[in-house]
Amino acid sequence: MxxxxxxxxxxxxxxxxxxxxxGSKSITNRALLLAGLARGTSRLTGALKSDDTRYMAEALRAMGVTVDEPDATTFVVTSSGAWQEPAEPLFLGNAGTATRFLTAAVALQKGRFTVDGDQHMRKRPILPLVEALQSLGVAIAAPSGCPPVAIDAKGGFSKDRVVIDAGLSSQYVSALLMAAPLTRQPFEIELKGAEIGARGYIDLTLAAMRAFGASVEEVSASIWRVQPTGYRAADFHVEPxxxxxxxxxxxxxxxxxxxxxxxxxxxxxxxxxxxxxxxxxxxxxxxxxxxxxxxxxxxxxxxxxxxxxxxxxxxxxxxxxxxxxxxxxxxxxxxxxxxxxxxxxxxxxxxxxxxxxxxxxxxxxxxxxxxxxxxxxxxxxxxxxxxxxxxxxxxxxxxxxxxxxxxxxxxxxxxxxx
Missing domain, CATH: 3.65.10.10 (Enolpyruvate transferase domain)
Incomplete structure (x- = not known):
């Protein structure tokens, strides 16, 4: 309008x-990311087509993933599981899910990536996630503490464990969880402190990960252990x-x-x-x-x-x-x-x-x-x-x-x- x-x-x-x-924005953007990280062709039905999910789809396309849209509520995603360095910064509007999730995911690819957004997204904090990735040996910088985020990705983490402050957003935890199956060894994620925004969204993340073949163990209320399984393509239905x-x-x-x-x-x-x-x-x-x-x-x-x-x-x-x-x-x-x-x-x-x-x-x-x-x-x-x-x-x-x-x-x- x-x-x-x-x-x-x-x-x-x-x-x-x-x-x-x-369809659910939260679930659609999780499923798009995971389908883009999986080898093969995934079909996402009941999906949301909106600004936020289109930014995610466009970012995947910019990194060599094929994303087709046969109808108003379906994405068909075909990927090799590895992403190419994009020719330009990944512009994600004001989509917090896409921005946080992709920041962690590209850190395990190879190449130079810039994750950016509009004037509103450039005011939304991402520093806790950036600091967590820095602790894992990732060359990543966000000078303002908000996007844009510059990542020089080498294809892996230097450690098998990270502590993340999720007091501002559970999306930081979800981002690390969804990236973790791409590591080369079992990986642990621990909360710093007990505070976490909307813990129920972590449950959405775990359910989506498992649907695409991940193995995640909830060791405690503040620790998750993820196996290095990678992801496999899947057919996935998104709830309203x-x-x-x-x-x-x-x-x-x-x-x-x-x-x-x-x-x-x-x-x-x-x-x-x-x-x-x-x-x-x-x-x-x-x-x-x-x-x-x-x-x-x-x-x-x-x-x-x-x-x-x-x-x-x-x-x-x-x-x-x-x-x-x-x-x-x-x-x-x-x-x-x-x-x-x-x-x-x-x-x-x-x-x-x-x-x-x-x-x-x-x-x-x-x-x-x-x-x-x-x-x-x-x-x-x-x-x-x-x-x-x-x-x-x-x-x-x-x-x-x-x-x-x-x-x-x-x-x-x-x-x-x-």
Whole structure:
């Protein structure tokens, strides 16, 4: 969508219908990487086609991997298992998964690689992963602590063990785990400290690795041992995106509707599916919500909290400050644009002063999305109940859910376009 703004018109009846969320971004980018590292041809079905996954696919193509797209939800990946040095830097937009995963994976190839992104990605930290790879003898540098990252890869690690600080992102651990089967000997990864962002994503990583032939042992809650098996090509089905599902679950409870997304909440393996229980409690969501293990669902829940019966404090969300944007600041800015005082930041906590009476009011607000897809999609929920909610840069949803506005329209949501 190329529109600069989009204003939602409040709905006058419950939203009902069937919407199939796109495939999981998190799983699609894991599967693309692993298929690119495997020898042979892999077929990924149910996959997400969005900005983030296209950046990953394009990067693989730039390194000699064949990536075909026979239909809207399938990638067919053919690889020798070894990647070529690309002619240009690998540009990955603001795709955190692609950037972190590829940084570790190219470190075990041979050649010079530069992993880079857009202005937003260049503000997102990658130093813990860079330092871990440096400790393994990799010639790698990220002078700003964020992309671009320059790697002079020699095809191996100098040690068989690494300690990684995953307090900022579990993606650092996932990146090392997925690279580890390419080493020449069993390899151990240990967490530095107990903190890890959204541990459930590690489970997604391990499941995807095993599907492509890896052997991983969870020695303890903070140590993994990976065998040097390499990867074998596989056919792999990607489940729907649980983070995308949260917007539909939110629209359902906010309007008293019934939206069939085709997958029961309990069938998801992604961490954000935990949000279903919290969303289902609306308008009586708990006074304190710990977002540490469902981070991408917090924008959805925070906007819903504005209409809750009682105020909500969100804790365990410090990592939201280093996502596609500072999501804590973006949420408080957007909520306070709707009504001053609706949100407060206390340290890294976010407090939403709930008021069910917001529904039905005319409160013109231009929501700055900060080019963040999740801010755009979550604040659309406010526009279902409040007149005058205008989303700036609505096209940013292409990052993970290109058809989001069409999905809402299919349920009966209408828009004013400039």
């Amino acid at each position: 190329s529109l600069d703004t989009l204003t939602l018109l409040p709905v006058t009846q419950p939203l009902t219908g069937h919407v199939s969320p796109p 995106d649980a983070s995308a599902a949260t917007y539909l679950w939110g629209a359902e409870v906010l309007t008293g509707g019934k939206i069939d997304i085709g997958t029961p909440a309990e069938a998801f393996t992604q961490p954000d599916a935990k949000a279903h229980a919290v969303i289902s409690a609306f308008p009586h969501m708990p006074a304190v919500i710990d977002g540490s293990q469902m981070q991408d669902a917090i924008p959805t829940i925070a906007v819903l909290a504005a209409f809750n019966e009682t105020p909500v404090r969100f804790v365990g969300i410090a990592n939201l400050r280093v996502k596609e944007c500072d999501r804590i600041r973006a949420l408080s800015t957007g909520l306070n644009a709707i009504r001053p005082g609706l949100a407060t930041e206390e340290g890294d906590d976010l407090i939403v002063a709930a008021d069910p009476a917001l529904a039905g009011q005319v409160l013109p607000a231009r929501i700055d999305t900060f080019a963040d897809h999740r801010i755009a999609m979550s604040f659309a929920l406010a526009g279902l109940k409040i007149s005058g909610i205008t989303i700036l840069d609505p096209g940013c949803v292409a990052k993970t859910y290109p058809d989001y506005w069409d999905a809402l329209a299919s349920l009966g949501v209408t828009f004013e376009k400039p």
